[in-house]
Amino acid sequence: MKITLAKLSTKDLATLAQRIISNSQSGKYPVITNHPLLSVLQTSYTEYDSVYTKQVYSGKGKDVATLDHERDVAYSNMKAFLNGYQKLPSMANYQLAEDLYGVFKTFGLDLDRLSYSSQTAQMKKLIETLERPENMEKIANLSLNTAYDDMKSKHEAFEILFAEQAEANGELRQMKSASAVRKDLEKILKSYINLVTVMKDVPGWEVFYADTNELVKAAKNSSIAKTKDENSSDKKM
Numbered sequence: 001m002k003i004t005l006a007k008l009s010t011k012d013l014a015t016l017a018q019r020i021i022s023n024s025q026s027g028k029y030p031v032i033t034n035h036p037l038l039s040v041l042q043t044s045y046t047e048y049d050s051v052y053t054k055q056v057y058s059g060k061g062k063d064v065a066t067l068d069h070e071r072d073v074a075y076s077n078m079k080a081f082l083n084g085y086q087k088l089p090s091m092a093n094y095q096l097a098e099d100l101y102g103v104f105k106t107f108g109l110d111l112d113r114l115s116y117s118s119q120t121a122q123m124k125k126l127i128e129t130l131e132r133p134e135n136m137e138k139i140a141n142l143s144l145n146t147a148y149d150d151m152k153s154k155h156e157a158f159e160i161l162f163a164e165q166a167e168a169n170g171e172l173r174q175m176k177s178a179s180a181v182r183k184d185l186e187k188i189l190k191s192y193i194n195l196v197t198v199m200k201d202v203p204g205w206e207v208f209y210a211d212t213n214e215l216v217k218a219a220k221n222s223s224i225a226k227t228k229d230e231n232s233s234d235k236k237m
Contacts, residue, residue, distance in 0.1 A: 003193070003216050003219060003220050005190060012222055014045070017189055021042055037195060041188050044181075045185060060165040064116070064161055067161055068116060070158075071155045071158050075112055075151050079101070081144070081147065093142055099135075100142070107122045120155075127152055
């Protein structure tokens with residue numbers, strides 16, 4: 001019973017392991033019931049099954065980009081209003097607009113072009129400064145409460161999702177890599193197949209060996225058929 005497990009596709013390896021485990025646990029073969037190597041194989045397969053199709057990243061990137069754009073727009077709108085208002089000395093509160101625009105200038109007028117982390121750090125400082133009573137009074141006198149609340153809420157929403165994305169990506173990176181898990185499964189599955197092969201002439205193991213051998217042949221034939229199909233497709237191109 002020979003097979004090069006490394007040549008099997010990710011899915012075919014999972015299928016072979018699952019079929020061998022299912023067959024071994026069917027109750028038809030007393031010789032393998034409660035065998036410790038079968039338990040090890042089951043554990044290895046379960047781990048492999050949980051990671052070989054895992055996402056590399058959290059999948060939150062698109063939503064994070066959307067929220068970043070929304071906070072950029074809210075930030076730019078408020079900044080543009082203050083910049084325009086401060087240039088109109090005929091307006092009663094133009095000095096208030098100039099003061100608030102000065103706060104924006106303190107933390108940079110190009111926050112919407114910074115990286116996520118840099119923008120978040122500067123926006124946090126900007127909002128903390130605008131939250132001071134004297135600045136909140138100026139915002140109220142300019143009837144900018146709604147615009148300010150919108151900018152603040154968009155920033156906070158971004159911060160929350162960005163933190164969730166960072167946490168999710170960190171957890172994924174900490175997971176054992178699919179390639180490492182595959183090597184473990186290949187090693188244990190090979191040992192299991194070798195055990196069944198060695199025991200094939202021992203009374204009680206003959207039928208179990210024959211049935212397991214059929215599963216291995218099916219996996220091998222599936223791999224060969226896929227290779228032929230791929231080669232045929234390459235010739236047509």
